[in-house]
Amino acid sequence: MSALPAPGPTIVRRPTAEGGGDWPPGILPVLRRIYASRGVHGLEQARPRLAGLPSPDTLAGIQQATELLSDAIATGRPIQVVGDFDCDGATACAVAIRGLRMLGATHLWHAVPNRITHGYGLSPSLVDTLAQTGCATPSGLARLLVTVDHGIACHAGIAAAKARGWSVLVTDHHLPGKSLPPADVIVNPNQRDDAFPAKSLAGVGVIFYVLLGLRRHLRALGRLPDPEPDLASLLDLVAVGTVADLVPLDGHNRALVSAGLRRLRAGHGVPGLQALIDVAGRDRSRLGASDIGFAIAPRINAAGRLEDMALGIECLLCDEPGRARELAAVLDGINAERRGVQQGMVEEAEALAERCSRGLSGSLPSALCLFDADWHPGVVGLVASRLKEAMHRPVVAFAPSEPGSDQLRGSARSIPGFHIRDALAAVDAAEPGMIGKFGGHAMAAGLSLPREALPAFEAALVAHAESVIDPGLLQMELLSDGPLEACELDRRHAEALRDGGPWGQGFPEPLFDGVFEVLAWRPVGTRHLRLDLDSGAGRIAGIHFGGWNGTPPAPRIRIAYRLQPDDYRGGDAVQLVVVHREDAF
Incomplete structure (x- = not known):
């Protein structure tokens, strides 16, 4: 140890x-x-501009995606954007709805899974729920689902949608698994053999690029609305989702975030974001990335953690300032409740880690797995993050997927030098079938697990961590x-x-x-x-x-x-x- x-x-x-x-x-x-x-060795690198961003034409799948969307717009086919229950997913959903509307889509809906009812992403249960909702149009055409910030791991849900005769366009940025889901089109800069240089885009950045490609495609067809839509007006939302998702702020992302911050500082953000800035007590004229990360994003995220992210998306799509202020106030209240729940869970997790260290004669394993039957699944990611910072080692925190369930939801956070999504893949390869599903990035990931499998999962993860982590990585450095x-x-x-x-x-x-x-x-x-x-x-x-x-x-x-x-x-x-x-x- x-x-x-x-x-x-x-x-x-x-x-x-x-x-x-x-x-x-x-x-x-x-x-x-x-x-x-x-x-960084020059002003152009330090303060990258939008003009320096790579062309959307270099993104794999963009041509097929824009053709699918343009045909749907032309024929009046219903388009349903399926979001996710974190800030990146919420802003990506808002960008997709606002952008498609600007580009001429009229039969447009959005949906977001409920964390407790549907689980993560486009699941079969969410497809069943969607089938019972609207999207009826005079054309009678089958709907087109567009996933944002998820989809690359949603094999079963996409298969269920396809079985109903629907088309599916996946826009995602998470690392793909060994096989790709059966979607009609996938746009993900992290697909294998994709030469697109901006690999660190958040989910909101990927859908923004799809919209840029769609605008170019419609321009070539002579079917753009007049005046031509200014997609730069969406960059306030792109900035918030990018910062919130903790993707690396490389030159591409800094260009997007800088442009979005300029809009927010000038008071040109969507009413929902302006209301969230006000309710958080931040100075709009001096707004920075840290204000997004510590004040705006947590209030949006709180809806998906404790309530329903539909409320957060409604706030971001609202164009009436008074209603936006009401929604922002509700989100602020949910965030205050989330902080209380989080604090109690963090204290319990710290006590668990302390008991673990005493039981191991003052030592800790290279990775920690923590579980409590009373924890809330929407807050385990924050608990894992806090414990990771305190213990400086990878942490996976688990909670029942719903009260009394034998299925667990886990959220993992890691330290530099230990790729947590690859670690889950290694455990999955060593113990096939133990993990229900998983996905994520180098520093953050999520998974599902039967409760009885938790001891075996912990042993496998710790064994993998012990085999690959240099002990020097476990000493926190500033x-x-x-x-x-x-x-x-x-x-x-x-x-x-x-x-x-x-x-x-x-x-x-x-x-x-x-x-x-x-x-x-x-x-x-x-x-x-x-x-x-x-x-x-x-x-x-x-x-x-x-x-x-x-x-x-x-x-x-x-x-x-x-x-x-x-x-x-x-x-x-x-x-x-x-x-x-x-x-x-």
Whole structure:
């Protein structure tokens, strides 16, 4: 068994990178250095533009997809967009409905599975439910289903839809399994032998590309509405779904997110997103990717976790500001309930992990599997994420698929260097038939499992993790961009760092470290710590969220921190947001 991680993370400085390249004078030297450490050497790479995105024509399946959609629009065939119950799936559904409507579709519906009733994605039970709903048109044509942010693993559901005579277009970004489902067309940049360069698109990015291809196809046919639809108006939704799904913010995704943030900051977002920004108390003019990740996306996600994502999609599709505010307020309330449920489950999971470590003489396995019969299946992903951060090892959290069920839903989160979806594939190969179904990415995945199979699954996953994980990966590291000089701890640098992104997965927000004298301190609430620090050129404020444990800080501390404008105090005020602190001697 691998040892427990050392108490707290280790601060490790990134290798020094030359800050050269083609930069205008306004880009500060520290920002050039940070860009260089992330492999960016010029303004075009640092701030990619939409014009630099690859053509939709290079995406495998795009021609067949656009022909299928254009024929459906021309003949009045009913099109039903099937979403998913996370933020990426919800925004992808909204983008599909809004975009197809802009491009001339009139017989258009959407649906989303209920987590408890239908399970994940386009399942046979969801197909049965859809068959009992509308979609009747004067043409009498069989419907066309368009999946967004799922479908690549929905073999049974797609077969059920095909058996009813429906057509199915899959748009997805998850990694495919050994075989592809029997859809009419599949658009997924992660299919084998697909040369499309933007492999990190979220589900909302994939459907946006399908719409771009459809617009080009309709233009060639002379069938575009007049005036030509501006699909860039959908980029606010694309940005939210992309950030929420934690896909790497490579150049392609940064171009999409940057354009969407510009729309949101200018007040041009859809009414539902504007209402969510307001109810979260965020400043629209300074909105960043972190505001999406920590304020907007959780409120959309909460609907799918505890209630029905149809409510979140309704908010994103709503065009009446008053109604959008009402929906946003409901989502805010559900999110508050979700936080309470999550906190209780996290505390229980931490207690389980502690008991596990005591039972193993102070050691933990390289991967953790946790289950409680009273947990909510919609929140296990958040529990797995929190435990992964605390324990710095892969975590799979399970809950009954519904109260009293013997079928479990699991959500997995991983650490860099351990591909969790491939790990599930390895377990599935070693124990055929044990896992009901699974899918996901390198860092996050989901699965279903019979309850009686949980011990065997845990043993197989731990054995696989022990065989491939270097023990050094289990020590959490905070990658620092080094120290900032005292003269750089000012508003100019803070704003340049804030606006130099969007920062996020795969393009991390700048983090610095240094040693400071503590001039004064005080607790804030029950968990946080306010600090006054000696910067070397005067006093500077610091805040350590979650940093108050009842013990006064040492007179001299080393901290990992982010430099941010202090908008609460205003003016030239800045503060250091402390991520980690340790005594300095």
